[in-house]
Amino acid sequence: MNIEWVRGSVRYALADTLIAGNGQLGNLAERTRVETSRFNRNPPRFFCHANGRMVRVASSPVKAKQARVKGKSVALMHEYDYSLVPWRRAIGGLDEPLQAWIRYCYGDYRYHAGQLKVVPYVWQKFIEQQPGRISGKVKQRLQGLALLAVQVVAKERDGRPDRYTYAELADMVGVTVDNWRMRYEGYWRALMAEVSVLDEYALDELYQQRKRLIEVRKKKDLQMFGFCL
Secondary structure (H helix, E strand, C coil), rough: CHHHHHHHHHHHCCCCCCCCCCCHHHHHHHHHHHCCCCCCCCCEEEECCCCCCCEECCCCCCCCCCCCCCCCCCCCCCHHHHHHHHHHEEEHCCCHHHHHHHHHHHHCCHHHHHHHHHHHHHHHHHHHCCCCCCCCCHHHHHHHHHHHHHHHHHHHHHCCCCCCHHHHHHHHCCCCHHHHHHHHHHHHHHHHHHHHHHHHHHHHHHHHHHHHHHHHHHHHHHHHCCCCC
16 A cells, blocks of 8 residues: 555545636626627517517527526536545545544645544553553643644644644643653653554555445446346
């Protein structure tokens, strides 16, 4: 599995890829040209009764507004969007913590709240990996760093690394720099490592889920055309 290729595909799958068009204002501008009365493409017709009276007849029995001058049909789904469907379905099939991380890390601002669903998962994995007991006061301070670790790793994956000095991290926790180096630096690195493990695990699960979906779709297509498997 090429993890960078998977990351790029996930970013495209979560991006807002809409078909570019004229938009509502452009369609309204075209509609004014279609509905013009001065240079009408279908001018009204007149005919004369036997009594000499002129009667106006509409050129078309049905009056309909046309949004586009040429009347071209628009595809319901772009071909490129259709190629991303397996990725989107695979993301939706992941467990909630993995799905929340994928959407938050590789999606746009719409999935910003997903980071809050990732923190409990990272914290639980972090606690399981600790060999000894952590005091309640230290644990309370570290819980705030769990969210920061999620944000830092997500920015690194996006190519926007956010570096913090020991002094800044110590100030966030409320301890001195020396105390940070002695007691909290190892915990901080462990939290960062857990988020990195989560990232690789979520991408691997996503890749395998997409692979299974593609295999199922291929089997259905073959069965539809009468091939025996």
